Amino acid sequence: MTDEIRIYVACLAAYNNGILHGAWIDAQQGVEAINADIQKMLRASPIEGAEEYAVHDYEGFEGLSLSEYEGIQQIVDKAEFIAEHGTLGAELANYFGDLESAQTALEDHYAGEFHSVSEFAEQITEETTEIPESLRFYIDYERMARDLEINDIIAIKLGFDCVHIFWSH
Structure with a gap:
């Protein structure tokens, strides 16, 4: 800047x-x-x-x-x-x-800075859901990230490995 x-x-x-x-x-x-x-x-x-x-x-x-x-x-x-x-x-x-x-x-809807939207999807999933160890490798966080971007979040990409996430509602 x-x-x-x-x-x-x-x-x-x-x-x-x-x-x-x-x-x-x-x-x-x-x-x-x-x-x-x-x-x-x-x-x-x-x-x-x-x-x-x-x-x-x-x-x-x-x-x-x-x-x-x-x-x-x-x-x-x-x-x-x-x-x-x-x-x-x-x-x-x-x-x-x-x-x-x-x-x-910025004041009310900011969820944080992440390396990717899939990292955000993984974090909120693990914070809100107990995932059995036997199912952990079957979760597709990339697809969850795509769905989040379509329905629930605004992702502002400022560079490689720098995504700021905002809740859209």
């Missing part, structure tokens, strides 16, 4: 006249500070009276996307969420489509 979560805000008056003018702005500094930085960038524009801007780039959002005309409050909210939850938070926000649902999943 990058240390900086920032946006590149471009002056549209300059851009429409073939001039690249903008500034990288720290997205975690709050709405008022970001607006002040945007106004400072617009005042320094080579096009007199520049007023309009757009977000042309961003870094550190861990795969969470921003639109060109994203509201500053939404940018700050996303930056703070990513600063707190990193790539897992971004993946959840992308999955659910909003930060509130992603936050709820």
